[in-house]
Amino acid sequence: MKKNLKEHAKPGEYSTLELMAVCGARAIKNGEVVFVGTGLPMVAAMLAKRLHAPKAKIVYEAGFIDSNAIDIALSIADSRLEYRASAAIGLIETLGMLLQGGRVDVGFVGAAQIDEYGNLNTTYIGDFENPRVRLPGSGGGNDIVSSAKRIVVIMKHEKRKTVKKLDYMTSPGYLDGPNARERAGLRGGGPSLVVTNLCQMKFDEETKRIRLATVHPGVTVETVLENTGFDLIIPEQVLETEPPTYEELEILRSVDPMGIYIPREQK
């Protein structure tokens, strides 16, 4: 049976992780400079480049600039990312001159906790003096969220991860509200989109507080609220997230054929 590639896939034909990667890819515009890490953001950026954004330039903080990797990398410094890159330099170049220099359009990050102003925690769970879990830390995360023009956050949606107060603020969203970033001296635009396994969220223009944008197919607003720890603004009309097209799925599966970041069996 021949499928129309532009047609939307039906429930059961794609996994939640695949939908999340597609949402990430759609946030990248052609020609943009994109700063990503490994995992889903890497898959999303590679997908975007093979679809609607062939001229997007992917930068990895270890020093890979305009990478055209064909194999999935496990580390941000993975030799696989060097394939057909325009340059392989270092951190002062990527995080300093490109990112802090104001040349990065969109940055992708993950987080263990997010609050309603989009501030992020990737450092401690529990008390600072006596933490339950010590997470990996900022890495380049704080640098990216401080200085990229737009930020896309990709993370798992759980009550304990969407909190009123972070255990530790590693990276700055809108801090405590309107103009707070400017007052703190931050130049980047701040978070613009949060993609989770349940929904997509954006930020209210005036209050800078997080609001629901779309719910994924099969997910209700009630389910989102049940799994959310902070006060989420619910607009009058909440649309459904556009499902992946057959074309997006086909290319996505060719980007990660071994299922390293998007396991095949997961639906």
Place this chain on the structure above:
Amino acid sequence: MVEADVEDKRITLKEAANLIPDGAHLFWGGFGFQRPPMAFAHELVRQGKRELTIYTCGSEIDIDILAGAKVVSKFELAFFAIEGIGLAPNIQRRIRDGSVQIEDYTNLAMALRFLGGALGVPFMPLKSMLGTDLVAKSKFRTKKVKVIDCPFTGEKVALVPSVRPDFSIIHASRVDIEGNAQIDGIKGEDIEGARAGKKTIVLAEEIVDVEFTRANPDLTVIPNIYVTYVVECPWGAYPMMVYNYYDYDMEHIRMYYQQCKTEEGWRKYCEEYITGVESHMEFLKKIGFERLLKLRARKPFGY
């Protein structure tokens, strides 16, 4: 004629590790899975070093081993984990039992701290960290970061202290006997880090003839002036990777991660692969010729 004038800075891996006194401060090279000084970490463990402080951007199994063996008590860094797999297992336990402390910065902040050390200025300004707990909270530094109004523009900037560690430890691709080093692929923060240390030890996959480096000076990323000692150290980053030389050994890395989740498992690993072998060469023999050759980089990919 020329050869006679060339200074020979070569020492052995054992001699290099022996130079590091307990309590020393080290810049630790490599980034993520790329070119960590793994063999040097093993040798520090074998020699039972204590109370070291390590400065780095992001490191993985290499520093997890140093924490597990209680060689290092303080880290100033931005990131540690075993990417694609999970949290660094030994460091988790060492934080809990209080034998390791971590002062958190960002990758850009650490890279700039090394650049500041290399440039001989006391601090560097940056536009990250602002407004977050990276400024508000510190573990052991009394002066970790200071936010000021720029004296020229009035905008807020974060100042971080430069680092001039006792030693910089770098694992390069190639080096000649007088210390001119080449690094294939990304450099991470090694260019700045190599120039920040009071003494710099360059380990490398291979020693090349001075004729080769002198014929290609544009390929030298760390010139001899900065380099105190040179160590020939093939497969020195195994089980991690060196661009153009070899890929990582995921099977070994996963085994490490699983086994080191418990103290008992870590002790077993340490005994089997580090303290139970006499040298780096014995370690490589234990891993095995066939296994290593399977990891060799395939042209034109570099991995």
